[in-house]
Structure formats: C-alpha cells, structure tokens
Amino acid sequence: MIPQSDQQGNEHRDQYSRFRREANDTDGFPVYDGSLNELADHSLASTSAETSPGQTTFAIPHINGKPRNPIAGEVWFVVASIDEASTITNHGSLAVAYNMVNQRIRDEEVLSIVTNQLDELMMDSACVVVGTLGGGNGNAESWKSIASELVSRGIPCVYRESEPIDKLSEKQAKRFLSRWKSDLPVSARMPEVSCVGERLKQEPKPVDWLIPNILSRHEPAILGGPEKSMKTSLAADLAVSIAAGSPFLGSIEPGAKENVFFLSAEIRQRSLDDLFRRIVSARGVDLEPGSIQSSSETIRFDNTANLAWLGRILEKNDTGVFFLDPAYLSFSGDGAENLMKQGERFQALNKVCRDNGTTLVMLHHTKAIDPRTGGTYRPTKLGDLSWSGYKEFARQWLLINRRGEYDYKGNHRLWLTAGGSTGHSGLYGVDIAEGLLPNRTWITSLTSGDEATEKDRRCREAGRQQRADDAEAGANRKLMESLSHSESRTKRELNVRTRQQTELLAMMVEAGEVVVETVVRAGQPRDGYRLSREHKQVAV
Template identity: 30%
Template structure:
C-alpha cells in the first residue's frame, strides 16, 4: 500500500518529498530437498523453538539424525537448546562421530547459522511450516511400516484389501511422482489476489509480485540503467519508477556483472539527484553484487538460494541473463527451446517462493536494427535465443523510437509492459542524460508519455520539420531571385522559370512572398516586341549595397541607371521603371 505524503524512514532512508510504501511481509521460502527441510527444522530448534513429537527417527539423513541427538541430549541435560557455536563444540568433543561425518555436520552447522541469523518472525514461520512437513513425512513413514507389516500378514492369509493401500507405496515411501488432480469446484475456490510491486497512477498493475519478469531491449537502450538502477532504486525506496509509476517498497538485490561498478555507481548517483533523495551510508534496502551465479554449477544455485533467504530479498534483478546460462549446452543449443527452457527453469527453482526474479536480456541484432529504423514498439519475438518468450510470466521490453540524439544526450525509447495476469501498457520514455561537457555534468531526466501523446508529438515534429524544409527552400529561391533581379531589373514569371528551371507556381509563390514582405513591387514590363507584361522588380530599399569600386550592387547598375545609358557594355534590359517605390 502506498502512503502518500509520508516520509520513508525504513532502512535508514529519508526522502525529500512524498510517496513512501509499507514494506511487504517476509517471504516464506520454498524447500527443494529433504536435506534443506531438516536443516531448517534444526535451525528452528537452535533459535529456541521445539516440538515434543520430534524424535531422531523422524530424520531421514544421517547428519540430521546425528545433529538432532546432540542437540536433544544437551537440551535434556541443561533445559535449553544449544546455539550453533555450542553445538560445534559438542561435535568436536564427541569422539564417537567419524571424521567424514563430522566434516559434513560442520557444513550443516554453517548453513544453520545463516538461518538462525534471520529475524525471529521469519524463523518462526520457517519452523511452523517445516516442522509440520517433517512430522507429516514421519507419519507417512510410520504408516508405511504398518502397511509393510500388514503385507507380511497378507502373505500368511491376512486381509487382501490391504494390498490396495500398499500399491500406493514403494519400498522407500510414497512415489516421487503422482497425479491426483483437483476437482473443478474446489479449484475455482482456490483464487488468490495478485499483488503488484509497480502500478500506474490509476491502479493498473505493471510488475506482479513473485513472478519471473523478463526485461529485454535493444543494444545500448539503457536496459541496465532503467531496470537495474531506476527500477531497483524506486522499489528499494518506495519512490515512483521513472518518476511516474508508484511502487511498493521492497528489499532489492542487483546482480550485475556486465556494466562495471563505476558505471553503475555513476548511474545511481544521477538518479538519486533526480529523485532528490538522501541515501545514508548504512542504507541496505538495495544490495549490489558484481558476481553472477552460473546455472550449470549446482553450488552456485544453492548459494543463490541461500543469498535470497539470508538477505530477505523481495526482488532479485540479474543482469545479464545470458551470462548466467552460459555453458557447453547453451552455447551449442541457444536456439533449442528444450535446452534453454530447462536451464531457465533451473534458475527459477533456485529462487524462493514469493521472490520476484527480473532477468535482463537482449534483443537479436536483426530486431535491434529493424526497431531502430522503423521506430515501432518492441515485441516478444524480438528477443534473442529460444525459450525466453515462452518462459516469462511478465515482461518489460525497451526499444528505440528514434536514433540516439548525441547533441543533447537524449534517448527516445518505447517501454512495452505486459504479463500473463493481463496487465499491459505501452509508453514513450525520453531519458535525457546530457553530456559530460554540460554544466554540472551528465544527469538523469526521465519523461513518460502515453502512446497517444507520442503519436501527436511525432506528427507535430513531422509538421515542424516540413515547415522548416519549406522555409529553407523559400530562402534559397528568394536569394536566387534577388540575385537575378539585381542583374536583370524587372522580370516576369517566365523569366524566372526559364532562368532557374522552377515551376510557375514556385515562382509565383516566391514573388508573392517578397511582395508581402515589401521586398518586391509589381510593375509593367515593355518589351521590344511592343507588348507589355506583368512583372516584378526589387523595391528600392531591398537593393544590395554597392560593390566597392563600381558604385553598383554586384557591379551592375540599377534599372533606372541602365535606362539612362550608364550600363557598362550597353543596355542589358528593355524593362521600364517599375511602379511603386522606384
């Protein structure tokens, strides 16, 4: 919920202005293995939480059973649960534990210490969820043992109906993959309300919480600056994205391994000045990391999962996506939907439930070039490599409306937003960064327009450009006419047409404009054939200044002087004195 007119003070941040937001509730993680479940249960015990039903038999792994016995023994003797550093001493003192197992237990304790460092409210939620899952698993094991005992009875003449229940179990527990289905009536009642981290002013969603978002764009179209820096900072501070779209304050991690720390730092500095923010040294609402995990490395994915939980992040922005997916399979199968789809799914599975993953990707070279030339809004099919368009649940596509304006340092862009929840929108975004030589250096000035406003501005710009071209063309024609009339005196439309190869309409338009401006006057021209013609002559005030040494403009006398026989080399025209100013 956005609270207008408040001052954001969460995470030590204060803002000079409005628009603060309530921090979302902590996100409950998704467990991906039985080991992780048991680690979290033991972490809950180390945080001072317990459950009388738990026994060592409920733990499936040897490290889990051993750690539980050590913790439970200490708890029975001392009346309290040992913290991880005490448990570490207990393990070192217990010589009955083999060294390989001791090393494994030490690694477990390292991870448990991370979980214990999480605030109590989150650890409590972990406990409530995970101990229940562990107990449910233990009950299933007890049921399995009972069914196995019943099976032995059946083999000796017991109730054959027990075999129907036995068919649902394997030798080691329930089947790993089962299809059960949900009745439609119950399925329809399982509706959930989508929460949005970014919205429009009228409440339409733009970025859905907990869903993968693919932010893609053409080369050098400010993808990292707009999504990584502007969006990341807006979410971390609860200020509007691009100065336009309200956000819900969230904890954000920006993982960027391509742009470099100096470029990211400079971009943040410019946006902070534009937002008029004071960011203290201890502000941790946004965390920057230059290392990126590799999907091909299982240890990297597990570390990414730990990083999300330990930092209690709501949003992870990863840039660039292709770097994380790079391996031998993707290098040879970047166009293979099955190869890329499985890699993207592995990356998604490493992110805890409820965390919004934003992947920054790029368009193909052909799409980037075509979009730059046409100025049309970007589309999902513009993305390079296979699988990305199919994988994304929501997207933010950035493309150029026109070429980069290097004189002013301005980017004219499209922002095309959409998602499977039905949210969508198209805006024109102008980012003026300026140049290093500008007073005060480069800056960050974002202007957002609707598509209708962009189209109107484009038409007005085209009209202005056309008018400028016409004015320049008129100036060229006028300059040529003035020069010609200075040499010839009064001229007709036919004279201009024959001398300059222009159409009658153009010649008439030029002379009419000159007449309206007082630069030319109408006159009658008498030619040697005895006929009179309508013509035009320069007004007296519009004759060029005399050329030094001749006393005449362009070295040629005015028509009145030529009629007096003063023209060097003979009379150049039979034109009469024009009416009006002459």
C-alpha cells in the same frame, strides 16, 4: 488450504486448537483421531522420569472439520508447537505439531515409540524434522537419531534446526521451508496436490506487486529489447524504485521495498554508478545501506558452484529482486537453440531465486526487428526475443523499443510493453532526457500507448511543417540573393520554381520593392525583375 489473510491465518491455528479441545488433552496437544486410533493408547508418563505426563504425542490440522492426514508423495514438517505448525500451514506447507519435541526423549523406549508413530503416520510421505536452534531441551541428538532411523526404514527424512518458525519473518520462514524441502532426496520431492474446488471457496489471493501492473513478486521476468535501447537504464530505474520506494520512471508508486542485487556484465562499475547516481538524484531519495548490491563481473550460471554462490549472496543480503544483465553472458552458447537445454538452465537459476524468496529479472536482446512486421520502431513482441527458451520461460515481461531515431542530444523516445501470467497487460510511451556530458541528467515521463502515439504524430507533423518552412525560407533567401539592382532577370534566371517564391515576388512587386521591366531573351520579349531604388534605400 492456504489462508489468504491474517484472519484466515488465525483460523488455521484454530483448526489445531479445536482439535486440542475436542481431545480434552490437558497437556496442550490433541489426540490423533484419524485412522490411527491406536496411537492414542501410548502413555509416555511411565517410560522416563524426565517425560511430562501426556497420552498424546502429536497434532495434525483439520480442514472443514476433518483431520488432514498425510498422503503419499507429500512433504510434512515435524515441529515443536501448535504455533509453529499453524505458521507453516499458513505459508502453504503441511505440519505435524509434536508434544515430545520440547521434552527429553533420550530414553530408548520413548525414542522407539516416537519413531514408530512417525513411521506409521508418514507412510509414503516425506518429512523434515525441525529442531530448535541450539538443541532446545537437549533433544537435538535424539531427533537426529529419529530422522536417521526413519531414513533407514525407507521414509525420506532430514533433520534441520532453526529459530522457532513462528518467530521468523514470513520471507525467512518461506525461504527455510523451501530450502528444507529441496534437501530431501529427489524421489521424495513429489508435488503436493490439493482440491481446486476447495481452493475456489477461499477469497482470491491479491496480486503481490513489486510495481503495480508492471512487475509482480516471485514470477520470473524478461526485460528485453534491441541493442542500445536503454534496457540497463530502465532496469536501474526499476531497481531504485524497488529498493528506495520511489516511483518507477517517476510515475508509478511501488509496493513494499525490497533489497536488490544488480549483476551487470555489460557495463563497467563507474558507468553503472553514474547511472544510479543520476536516477537517485532525480528521485530525491537516499539508498539505505545494502538496499542495492551490484557487480560488473561476468558470472556463468551453468554450474552448481556459481549457483550456490548466488544462493549465498541472495540469502546474506535478504535479496528480493535479482537483475541479471545480460543473459547471453551468463550462460553457455552450446544448445542455445535447444528449448529443452535452455529450460534446464533457466529453471536451475530460478530455483535458487525461488528458494530465497527472490524475483528473477533477466535482461535479454531481441533479434533485429524486421521492418516488414510493422516498422523498425514498432512495440517489441515476445517473439522478437533472440534464441530459444526465453519467451517460453518468461512468466512476465517488460519489452522495450525505440519509437523513433535517436536525436544525438541525449533524448530517448521508447515503447514499453508490460504483461504477464498474472493478467496485467499494457503499452506505454517512455520519454527520457539524459542530456550530454558533462551535464547528464535523468528526466523521465510515462504515458499510455495511445498518448504516445498521438504525441509522436504531432511531432511528425511539426517536423514536416518545420522542414517545409525551412525549405521555403531557403528558397526565398536564394530568390533575394538572385535579385539585382542593376540588371533585370527573368523568373527562369532567378530560379523561381515554387508557389511560395512566385507569391513572394508578386508581393515585392506590389509593394514597389521590385520593378518589372521588359527584357529580350532569344529574340522574344520577357518580364524582367530587379530591385527598386526604394528597396535599395530600405536595404541600406
């Protein structure tokens, strides 16, 4: 059972506390009152002068008033206090609170008793023994010995040290717990199972948004689009929004701020800095030291050494979001058409991110968009992503395409499609004005897909009307240039072809600016037109 709020988190601790009170244990830890009642018979008071009196050695959580016993395939944490155990349970893992962890247990008999108890308690489960950093009361070596003995008995077990879990931030605690689980042998990392019915009785957990209805935490994302469709630029705007708390594209307020690592191998550092500088200036914010870390190096994540390097970077900088730009430079092309191979690569990278509490955002190219599937400038679909595995791996996506041809003046009209397994879905219009060198800017607007469609329709109509007006003006200009003061010319000779030219000529005749005279062409009388003296005087 994973608590969904602070109140439920307190209830989780109360489950341990209730167990303690029911056991009437004055030493602060409850009797293990499950199927192993014989464990309560041990009295450690007489085994060591350094051991505090106490009949009970550990506590387990209660769920719905019943003890939650370890079962096969689970991973449990052995910690020093009820508070640490309840904190771990509150973060979605399982924990045993052991009252001997903070006592001196170097006596061989005590070591044997504790080891036997954990051996019988864990059965077919695995455990991580967590000691206090620095050794606490001098028990570090003893707990290391216990962990080693459990391994020799066939129980997957590791020993790790840290500050008290309940004193760490939620992000740090989850990162440590995830990493310690992954330190266990592969055979011990069995998935934990839980009852759907019991989970449904709890209040639903709210979506943890980085950008509401655009990007959520801890779900791998793909930001995709055709070449030169502003993928890196939109990712940079997204990074500034997450790191500085500024509205995404100037429109959507973000959630809590997170540190960002932006790895972009396609764009040089100078250009990337210029992009960030324009975005930060447009938003009117300052980046705090370390809030965005970046590199323009090409790093391949096909090998464990580079993945380990990434893990160290993410941990050192407490990174909340990792932007990988672009994916095609970060993985081998061998087997890129193979869904299985791609899945292994992506999963290994995402595991490093997940272990560090980091959300992965990969930038990736689409195939050339087929005009027969709705037009070159239609919204991008997941199926447009190139190569194998990307659309399958993405649990959320931001897909970009242009809404029309680039105007070569620094203005961009884009489609942005957002969606994901969380349940969010939306089509947006993005307009970006960058301008041209040397005065480039970053002016953005975000509208709904319907508003963008209507705006584009009006722009197309205005464009058609402007082209028609320009054509009419050009034709009229040619007509005026063809009219002469001295020689009358027929409509054919004046090249009068359009309705607008005919109407203009008639208006000038009516106004007295053009004189109509009879001329002979091929032996036939025709109407001829020339400029009148009045028009000449006006022109002068």
